Amino acid sequence: MSTLQIDFGHAKPRIVGIDLGTTNSLVAVMDLTGPRILSGIVPSVVSVTSSGEVIAGSEAREMLITHPERTVYSVKRLMGRGMADVQDELKLFPFRIAENSESVLKLQLGDKVMTPPEISAHVLRKLKEDAEDVLGAPVTQAVITVPAYFNDAQRQATKDAGRIAGLDVLRLVNEPTAAALAYGLDKRKEGIVAVYDLGGGTFDISILRLHDGIFEVLATSGDTHLGGDDIDNLLLQIALEDIQSEWGENVSDNAGLVQLLRRAVIQAKEALSFAPSAWIDLEYGPRKYQREIDVQLFNRLIEPIVERTLGPCRSCIKDAGVTVEQLNEVVMVGGLTRIPLVRSAVERLFRKRPHTELNPDEVVALGAAVQAGILGGEVADKLLLDVTPLSLGIETMGGLMSKLIHRNSTIPASATELFTTAVDGQTNVLIHVLQGERELVKDCRSLARFDLKEIEPMIAGMARIQVRFLIDANGILNVTAKDLRSGKEQSMDVKPSYGLTDDQVEAMILESYDKAEEDFKERQVREARVEADAILGATDKAREDDAYQALSEEDRAAIDRAMNELRLAYHSDDHLLIRNQIEKLNQATMSLAEAIMNEAVGKALKGTNINA
Amino acid sequence: MKFYDALGLEPKLALDSDDVKKRFYDRSRQWHPDRFSRASSEEKQRSEEMTAVLNDAFRALRDPVTRAEYFLRESGLELSKDAPPELLEEVFDLNMALEELRGGDESARPQLAAAQERFTGMLGDADASLAEYFTNYDEKPDRAVLDEIHATLNRRRYVSNLVREVEKELNVHSAN
Ligand SMILES: Nc1ncnc2c1ncn2[C@@H]1O[C@H](COP(=O)(O)OP(=O)(O)OP(=O)(O)O)[C@@H](O)[C@H]1O
Ligand SMILES: [Mg+2]
Numbered sequence: 001m002s003t004l005q006i007d008f009g010h011a012k013p014r015i016v017g018i019d020l021g022t023t024n025s026l027v028a029v030m031d032l033t034g035p036r037i038l039s040g041i042v043p044s045v046v047s048v049t050s051s052g053e054v055i056a057g058s059e060a061r062e063m064l065i066t067h068p069e070r071t072v073y074s075v076k077r078l079m080g081r082g083m084a085d086v087q088d089e090l091k092l093f094p095f096r097i098a099e100n101s102e103s104v105l106k107l108q109l110g111d112k113v114m115t116p117p118e119i120s121a122h123v124l125r126k127l128k129e130d131a132e133d134v135l136g137a138p139v140t141q142a143v144i145t146v147p148a149y150f151n152d153a154q155r156q157a158t159k160d161a162g163r164i165a166g167l168d169v170l171r172l173v174n175e176p177t178a179a180a181l182a183y184g185l186d187k188r189k190e191g192i193v194a195v196y197d198l199g200g201g202t203f204d205i206s207i208l209r210l211h212d213g214i215f216e217v218l219a220t221s222g223d224t225h226l227g228g229d230d231i232d233n234l235l236l237q238i239a240l241e242d243i244q245s246e247w248g249e250n251v252s253d254n255a256g257l258v259q260l261l262r263r264a265v266i267q268a269k270e271a272l273s274f275a276p277s278a279w280i281d282l283e284y285g286p287r288k289y290q291r292e293i294d295v296q297l298f299n300r301l302i303e304p305i306v307e308r309t310l311g312p313c314r315s316c317i318k319d320a321g322v323t324v325e326q327l328n329e330v331v332m333v334g335g336l337t338r339i340p341l342v343r344s345a346v347e348r349l350f351r352k353r354p355h356t357e358l359n360p361d362e363v364v365a366l367g368a369a370v371q372a373g374i375l376g377g378e379v380a381d382k383l384l385l386d387v388t389p390l391s392l393g394i395e396t397m398g399g400l401m402s403k404l405i406h407r408n409s410t411i412p413a414s415a416t417e418l419f420t421t422a423v424d425g426q427t428n429v430l431i432h433v434l435q436g437e438r439e440l441v442k443d444c445r446s447l448a449r450f451d452l453k454e455i456e457p458m459i460a461g462m463a464r465i466q467v468r469f470l471i472d473a474n475g476i477l478n479v480t481a482k483d484l485r486s487g488k489e490q491s492m493d494v495k496p497s498y499g500l501t502d503d504q505v506e507a508m509i510l511e512s513y514d515k516a517e518e519d520f521k522e523r524q525v526r527e528a529r530v531e532a533d534a535i536l537g538a539t540d541k542a543r544e545d546d547a548y549q550a551l552s553e554e555d556r557a558a559i560d561r562a563m564n565e566l567r568l569a570y571h572s573d574d575h576l577l578i579r580n581q582i583e584k585l586n587q588a589t590m591s592l593a594e595a596i597m598n599e600a601v602g603k604a605l606k607g608t609n610i611n612a
Numbered sequence: 613m614k615f616y617d618a619l620g621l622e623p624k625l626a627l628d629s630d631d632v633k634k635r636f637y638d639r640s641r642q643w644h645p646d647r648f649s650r651a652s653s654e655e656k657q658r659s660e661e662m663t664a665v666l667n668d669a670f671r672a673l674r675d676p677v678t679r680a681e682y683f684l685r686e687s688g689l690e691l692s693k694d695a696p697p698e699l700l701e702e703v704f705d706l707n708m709a710l711e712e713l714r715g716g717d718e719s720a721r722p723q724l725a726a727a728q729e730r731f732t733g734m735l736g737d738a739d740a741s742l743a744e745y746f747t748n749y750d751e752k753p754d755r756a757v758l759d760e761i762h763a764t765l766n767r768r769r770y771v772s773n774l775v776r777e778v779e780k781e782l783n784v785h786s787a788n
Contacts, residue, residue, distance in 0.1 A: 170649050214637055375649040383641055385667075409671060412645065412664035470664055473645045 015141040015170060015376045016131050017368025019178075020044070020120060020158065022076040022201030022227060023335070026365035027127040029135065030373030035182060035366040039130035046122045047071035048110040056126040065263070068094060068255035070110035074229055077201050078105055078116040079161075080153030082498045089225075092233045094255055104500055117161040117500065118508055124165035129523065138520035142167045143372045145364050147202040148174035149222030149389045151435050152447050152477050153498040159476065160500055164508045170375050172474040175199075176206035177386055178367025179333040180215055183358060191328040192218075194316075196346050196354065197364075198309060199334035201227040205313045207320040207327070216385045219319035219408045221312035228269070228336050231302055235265040235293070238301075239280055243289050257284050272298050273338040299341045306345045313349055319408055330354040333363050385410050388471050390445075395432035399441045404469055407437065414470045418484075425457040431467065433477065446497040450479055454491055465490050521575070528578035532570050535582055539563060539589055547595035555591060562588040613686045615669035618662075625683055625746035625761075629674060636670040676742060680765055689762050696767045702727075706774065710781055721782070728778045731771050738768040 016038070017028045025042045028035050046056045047063035048070045055063070063071045077089055083101055090097070098106040098113045106113050124144075131139045144167075146158050155172055162169035176195035190211055197204040204222040208215050239261055240252050251257050264282045271278035277294035317324060332354045336342055346354050358366070373379035388411050393403040404415035419429050429452040436444030455463050464484040471477055481490035500508075539559065542548060548556065566581040616623045619635045641647075643666060648659040672682045681691060695703055706727050712720035742764055749757040 171646070211637060214640065371646075374646050377650065383644055383646060385640060385644070410667040412660050413667055413671075414661075414664040470660070472660060473663075 013141060014135060014137065014139060015143060015372035016128075016139050017178075017365055017370070017372045018124065018127055018142050018144045019175070019365035019368055020076070020124065020144055020146075020161070021199060021364075022074050022229065023199065024361060025123050025127055026362060027131045028362075028365040028369035029131070030369045030376070030378055035369035035373070037362055037365060038134045039127075041361065042123060042126055042130065043073075044076065044120075044123050045071060045073045046075070046109075046119045048112050050110075052110070052112065054112070054122050056122040064259045065256055067110075068259050069096070072107060072109060072119060074201055075107075075116050075119045077225060077229070078107075079120065080151065080155070080157035080499055081105060081116075093229075094258070104498075104504070115500065115508075117157045117505075118164055120158070120161035121164035121508075124161055124167060128165060128167060132520050132523075140166065140168055141170050141372075143171045143173055143368045143375065144169055145175045145178050145368050146172050146475075147197075147222060147224055148176050148204040148206050148220040148386075149202070149224050150174075150475070151224075151390055151445055152475070153445070153496065154224065155474060155476050156496070157499050159474070160505045160508075163505055166509075171371060172476070173368055173371045173384070174204070174206065174217075174220065174386055174475075175202075175364045176204045176220070176333060177208070177215065177217055177384055178365075178371060179331060179363045180206070180208055180367065181370040181382065181384065182363045182367035183331055183355065192320075192322055192326055193329040193331060194313075194327050194350060195331045195333060196309070196313070196337065197222075197333035198336040198342060199227050200336075201225065201229050203227060203309050203312070205309070205316045207316055207322065213381045214383050214385060216410070217387045217408075218321065219316050220387055220389050221316040221319070222389070223308065223312060226305065226308055227334075228266075230305055231269055231336075232262060232265055234301055234305075235269060235280065236262055239265060239282070239289065239291065242291055243282075246289065247287065257282075260284060261289075268293055269298075270335075270338075273340065295340075302339070302341060306342055309342075310345065310349055313346075324349075324351055327352065332356050333360050335361055386473070386475070387411060388413060388475055390435045391437055392447075392469060392471065392477065393434050393436075393444070395434060395441045401434050401436065401439060401441050401444050405471060409471075411471050411475055412473055414468060416466055416468045419452065419463075419465045419467055420461050421455065421458070421463045422460055424460050426460065426463075427455045427457055428453050429455065429463075429465065433469070433479070447477060448479075448494055448496045450481075451493040451495070452481055452490055453493060455483075456485075521573075524575040525573050525578070528575040528582070529570060532566055532578055532582055535585055535589075536563060536566060539585065542589065542592055542596055545596055545599075547592060547599060550595065551592060555588075558588045559585070559592065613683070614665065615672050615682060618665045618669035619673065621673075623683070623686075624750045625680060626743070626750050627673065627679065632670070632674050636666065636674075639666050676739070676746070677765070677768065680742060680746070680761055684758070684762055684765065687758060689758070691762075691769060692766055694766075695770055696763075699767070699770065703774070706778070710778070713781055724778055724782060728775065728782065731775045731778070734771050735768060735775065738764050738771070742768075 014029055019026045021044055023044055025044050027038045029038055042057040043061040045060040045064060046054060047060035047067060048054055060071060064073060072095065074093060078086060078095065083105060086105065089095065096108040098108040100106065104115055106115050107119065128139050142162060144158060144162055146155055158172060159169050176197045179197060180193060180195050192207065192209050195206045195208070202222065202224050203226040204220065206220040207218045209218055244250050261282050264280050268278040268280045272293065272295055277292055280291045280293060282289040327350060330346060330350045330352055332343070332346065337356065337360050343354060370379060370382065371384065374382055387408045388405065389407060391403045391407045392405040393401045394417070396402045404417065405413050419431065421429060431450040431452065433447045433450065434441060434444040435447055438444055452465055465481055466484050467479060467481045469477060469479055481492055483490045562581070562585040566585050569577045569581040572578070613623045619632060619639070621627065640663070643659055643662045645656060645659045645663060648656050673679045709720040709723045713724060742761065745757050745761045745764065749761065
């Protein structure tokens with residue numbers, strides 16, 4: 001990489017686009033030729049090693065089987081949620097909730113306790129580092145995608161995760177909308193398109209109108225707890241029951257086995273998209289479990305899940321004020337849209353063959369990169385006008401919800417309300433802000449309580465406090481209040497119902513800086529040193545080999561010289577210099593390595609047992 | 613009026629919907645926060661405020677009914693929730709029929725379907741007369757016309773709630 005490194009020193013810092021998925025995460029960037037994925041898929045799994053280090057990605061996914069008690073997956077399901085929300089999840093997922101989880105959910109991972117945003121931050125940090133390695137420059141700004149149907153708390157939690165990971169989150173973009181951007185659908189100057197996104201944990205449907213580069217979302221709907229995880233859990237249940245009857249033993253408490261089985265189940269599920277039948281195949285020590293599942297059975301199992309996506313589709317069409325006939329295109333996003341039953345259900349409902357040209361795993365990240373390009377100014381001809389998925393309101397007398405901003409309103413959107421006091425001398429007014437479509441407060445989602453305080457005592461009804469509710473372009477609520485009598489800003493306390501306060505996030509940012517966050521350059525140096533250690537160690541060992549003695553004096557001197565030079569460079573903090581010397585040592589030891597290799601192959605061949 | 617200002621329009625009741633749309637898109641392109649991500653925080657905030665008002669304005673003005681409601685509110689006229697007196701008798705009969713259908717009496721269905729059709733027709737009539745009042749008022753802002761609009765809107769709102777309710781009942785019961 002070092003030789004090909006392009007100097008970005010004078011260029012604007014790059015904004016990356018990140019798809020922070022339930023199962024898989026990806027990072028992409030906008031190039032002159034279009035959006036480009038920067039590194040491979042990063043599984044959204046986080047694990048704590050025995051030495052207390054936190055790792056994320058493929059390595060962590062391996063730990064699911066070896067150390068299930070210190071590893072967590074699908075944490076997106078817990079973002080912005082409270083204890084009461086996750087009771088159902090807890091039955092199906094091996095989440096271990098730590099004590100003191102009343103105000104903010106906390107997970108126990110080994111001896112570490114982490115909130116969902118902190119856990120997601122580790123996935124984000126991994127993506128950030130991958131991106132930095134490819135770009136050869138620090139990355140500090142990002143666009144992150146969220147399910148369109150995410151509520152305020154879930155969005156806020158995602159933004160918090162970004163901040164904790166050291167990223168300035170310039171925008172949250174809805175996943176289906178991002179996909180529409182990536183699909184280049186705007187080649188059609190005018191048109192109406194639907195995006196159907198069924199992933200690992202969430203389902204979204206959005207309908208957009210395209211107009212000369214403007215992507216105007218007309219309506220969106222979905223379910224933030226519907227996806228591949230649910231299919232996995234169904235199959236897992238069946239397999240566990242099978243095993244119970246075959247082995248005469250309930251193994252559902254054996255977390256390692258369950259994870260191994262979950263992996264086997266996922267393999268079968270994915271294979272069934274391309275084959276008429278597949279095996280769930282488990283080997284656990286000396287014991288085996290095998291079961292064939294054919295497509296007919298699989299379809300019967302998942303039909304209710306597929307069916308659950310169609311209701312939101314119908315209401316979205318209605319809310320968008322369009323008919324099925326008016327829709328020009330349907331786009332499929334998310335790993336689950338590879339399932340033939342899903343495709344045929346969508347085709348039947350929308351009466352058109354859906355687009356599946358782009359890789360459904362990558363399209364959201366690519367779209368996030370396009371949005372990053374829009375924000376960075378490189379993409380000038382596109383603009384996204386998104387909507388808020390849920391109505392926003394306040395609690396009024398009798399436990400009723402009074403709507404201020406209706407769902408599917410284009411964001412930013414705002415509303416103002418005038419508040420006053422009800423009794424003489426009252427100095428506080430409490431505003432309870434909610435999100436949801438139902439009439440009763442108890443059926444809506446509590447967002448926060450705002451306490452307008454230090455109101456000047458006066459006769460009831462005299463105070464005039466104007467409160468402005470603004471849903472910003474990220475879909476996040478901002479509230480400001482003004483005392484109309486004095487014209488001054490009204491002071492208030494905010495208590496979010498779920499999630500972290502600003503102070504808590506700040507503390508986590510500091511903590512993550514202390515422990516894990518390193519400056520990009522430092523990391524480059526550290527990585528170069530790790531490589532240097534490896535090659536120096538290997539060379540030292542090789543020098544004890546007979547092959548070393550067999551080298552010419554000249555060759556041996558060259559190796560020694562290169563080793564010394566690398567050791568000198570080692571303590572500089574210039575990673576390019578270190579890598580340069582590594583490369584030189586590599587060259588110098590080329591013939592030595594070859595000689596040793598031949599020797600080893602020779603030995604290996606001699607020892608080969610033909611019966612093995 | 614703030615919403616008209618946001619779209620750069622004269623406060624008229626009759627608007628060309630294509631023109632309103634075009635103004636909305638053009639201004640969105642200029643004002644949207646996406647265009648200000650590298651600007652100062654004051655500029656960012658201003659863009660957010662302006663876009664929020666622009667979005668609110670487009671939502672209110674693109675549809676003739678919500679537009680007229682906004683126009684009236686700005687002129688100090690609030691819509692009422694009461695049944696228009698001239699409809700009282702008919703609504704009384706309708707509620708009886710709805711009760712019967714809810715109680716399982718299918719013989720009420722034809723009557724309801726007929727009422728449904730009549731009310732839907734009324735909505736169409738209301739829209740047509742609104743359009744006429746709009747041009748009249750725009751030409752000569754006469755308070756009497758505004759009052760006519762006010763009455764029409766009240767009636768329209770009431771009738772449209774009725775239509776929705778009847779439709780719901782007819783569907784619920786045809787489903788079983
Ligand atoms: N060939 C396939 N057949 C069926 N399912 C598949 C296939 N390939 C992937 N999947 C499933 O798709 C899901 C992952 O999809 P995707 O990567 O789109 O989700 P995600 O973006 O991580 O989640 P979300 O968008 O819901 O947060 C997993 O459940 C995975 O098992
Ligand atoms: Mg996804």
